[in-house]
Amino acid sequence: MLSGQKIVVVMPAFNAARTLRQTYDEVMAQGIVDLIILVDDASTDDTVAIARTLEHVQVEVHPLNRGYGGNQKTCYRLALAAGADIVVMIHPDYQYTPVLLPAMASMVGSGLYPCVLASRILGGGALRGGMPLWKYVANRLLTAVENLMFGAKLSECHTGYRAFSRKLLERLPLESNSDDFVFDNQMLAQILWLDSEIGEITCPAKYMPEASSINFRRSVRYGFGCLATGMRFRLARWGMAPPPV
Ligand SMILES: Nc1nc2c(ncn2[C@@H]2O[C@H](COP(=O)(O)OP(=O)(O)OP(=O)(O)O)[C@@H](O)[C@H]2O)c(=O)[nH]1
Numbered sequence: 001m002l003s004g005q006k007i008v009v010v011m012p013a014f015n016a017a018r019t020l021r022q023t024y025d026e027v028m029a030q031g032i033v034d035l036i037i038l039v040d041d042a043s044t045d046d047t048v049a050i051a052r053t054l055e056h057v058q059v060e061v062h063p064l065n066r067g068y069g070g071n072q073k074t075c076y077r078l079a080l081a082a083g084a085d086i087v088v089m090i091h092p093d094y095q096y097t098p099v100l101l102p103a104m105a106s107m108v109g110s111g112l113y114p115c116v117l118a119s120r121i122l123g124g125g126a127l128r129g130g131m132p133l134w135k136y137v138a139n140r141l142l143t144a145v146e147n148l149m150f151g152a153k154l155s156e157c158h159t160g161y162r163a164f165s166r167k168l169l170e171r172l173p174l175e176s177n178s179d180d181f182v183f184d185n186q187m188l189a190q191i192l193w194l195d196s197e198i199g200e201i202t203c204p205a206k207y208m209p210e211a212s213s214i215n216f217r218r219s220v221r222y223g224f225g226c227l228a229t230g231m232r233f234r235l236a237r238w239g240m241a242p243p244p245v
């Protein structure tokens with residue numbers, strides 16, 4: 001709880017056995033989290049077995065792999081059903097620090113920002129944390145192009161550490177989004193379309209061997225998906241495509 005608001009952390013998990021416990025321990029150590037919802041996307045390791053041993057964790061298992069976006073659809077649906085006032089998504093691969101949870105949740109809880117993104121670009125956390133140079137350059141270029149199309153000024157559109165208010169989540173037609181990684185980008189486009197305020201906070205990044213990292217082929221597909229998302233948004237602004245919400 002934070003100022004009487006229920007805080008639910010969602011973790012879209014896929015083969016996160018090696019990093020789950022560490023992420024969990026730090027999330028709970030923040031002392032504000034009421035419930036963690038871990039959705040397992042048909043992992044082939046011990047993710048589910050480990051998750052089931054953890055207190056305050058609701059575990060949901062997809063019998064078949066649906067993808068990162070499909071996983072998040074389940075995460076947000078269950079978080080709303082659990083009565084969350086504030087939902088924070090954090091990857092269970094320990095790439096983002098749970099220490100920022102109270103800061104992000106209070107930015108949402110204050111009512112100022114219905115959406116808060118933890119940026120690895122603001123403050124230079126990405127390169128310091130070992131983000132491969134090609135990913136960094138692609139991130140900056142894609143973000144620049146998308147800012148133009150969205151009419152936004154975000155430092156990065158690609159962080160996987162995000163907090164949302166219940167009210168905002170209830171307004172987003174998330175089920176219509178992709179089941180793949182581009183889900184994150186489509187969700188952002190929907191939030192921007194609603195003219196919702198987005199807060200950003202500096203965040204360190206951590207690239208270590210245990211962390212899950214999207215490979216080159218899927219990154220390329222994700223990149224083109226982002227460009228398509230930006231283009232559709234711009235066409236919608238011009239009245240030449242259906243709006244994202
Ligand atoms: N549901 C689902 N989740 C996945 C899949 N692949 C990865 N994930 C999860 O999605 C999260 C992000 O995936 P990553 O591959 O680390 O991608 P990323 O963090 O956006 O990119 P990097 O900066 O390269 O690490 C991780 O928590 C994974 O557990 C998948 O096929 N299905």
Ligand SMILES: [Mg+2]
Nearest residue numbers: 095212213214
């Ligand atoms: Mg990762």
